[in-house]
Amino acid sequence: MVQNLEQVEKQAKKEEYLLEVKGLKKYFDVTEGMFKKERQYLRAVDNIDFFVKQGETLGIVGESGCGKSTTGNLVMQLLDKTEGEIIFEGVDLGKLKGEALRKKRAEIQMIFQDPFSSLNPRMRVFDIIAEPLKTHNVAKGKDLENQVYELMDVVGLDRSYARRYPHEFSGGQRQRIGIARAIALKPKLIICDEPVSALDVSIQSQILNLMSKLQKEFQLTYIFIAHGLPAVKHISDRVAVMYLGKIVEITTKEKLFDQPLHPYTEGLLSAVPIPDPTLRDQKDRIIIEGDMPSPANPPSGCRFHTRCPYAQEKCRNVEPNLVEEKPDHFVACHFPLEEGHGVLIEK
Secondary structure, three states: OOEEHHHHHHHOOOOOEEEEEEEEEEEEEOOOOOOOOOOOEEEEEEEEEEEEEOOOEEEEEOOOOOOHHHHHHHHOOOOOOOEEEEEEOOEEHHHOOHHHHHHHHOOEEEEOOOOOOOOOOOOOHHHHHHHHHHHOOOOOHHHHHHHHHHHHHHOOOOHHHHHOOHHHOOHHHHHHHHHHHHHOOOOOEEEEEOOOOOOOHHHHHHHHHHHHHHHHHHOOEEEEEEOOHHHHHHHOOEEEEEEOOEEEEEEEHHHHHHOOOOHHHHHHHHOOOOOOHHHHHHOOOOOOOOOOOOOOOOOOOOOOOOOOOOOOHHHHHOOOOOEEEEOOEEEOOOOOEEOOOOEEOOO
């Protein structure tokens, strides 16, 4: 029986979710001219629902402009939501103000995409890592010094680097500094906004392995935002696929990579390069043609229908809901794929 995400959540009361996002929307006003009566909005995030379990990694993947980074900023409370709920440990973050929000923010940290611009170039490494400990009055004096050096050890930075500036390091080393700063307060949730996309391929695997190690050591929960599927597959437990402000598919990484149900997911997986030329020639490439429509003027019906090779009349007129098509496999598609090979099954 097909169920929506809300129904499944109600049935799974035994599950303890660290984070629940319900009906989340973020619209940016892009109206030109101060006297224009009809407002125009860019729908960066448009009514999405998902949950994150304690200790797991939820990957969020999609093309640039799909709303994945905006989602991370909303959870982090760096942006004000237009509508919806962001419930962290049973508390709606949108209802917190002042000191209450400040204390809760200590439990949610962020690793940024660019390891250079996210670090203050005028601060030494020691002060960068010590800053959150000072801000939240966690440590001072000798205790502060010991904690900073311990954090440097944990992320693989030599203690002699403590008095250096960010420009003196490589990209991978800078990201280690950012990770040390993110785990300094021992947060429960870390939002990783494309943390390896700016790094060399050889360094990416080192950073991903470090993050996996820290997750086990500190019982961390990650939201891992990326546009590269190999990195998502390496570190994630479940994966949510976003397109034009919507989640179109969400399931375990095994089910997503072995048997995608949404045509957009199928296209993303087909675009992943295969190093072995013999296997590459055997693979049927599914190319997603055209550009993603503007989130300021999304298509009617299914938002992917303008680029979908299987689109039918129903797709153009009726917006699909995110429903559980198979056990623990949610998809927003009127004609989900069978065995991930482009065979249509109408629900």
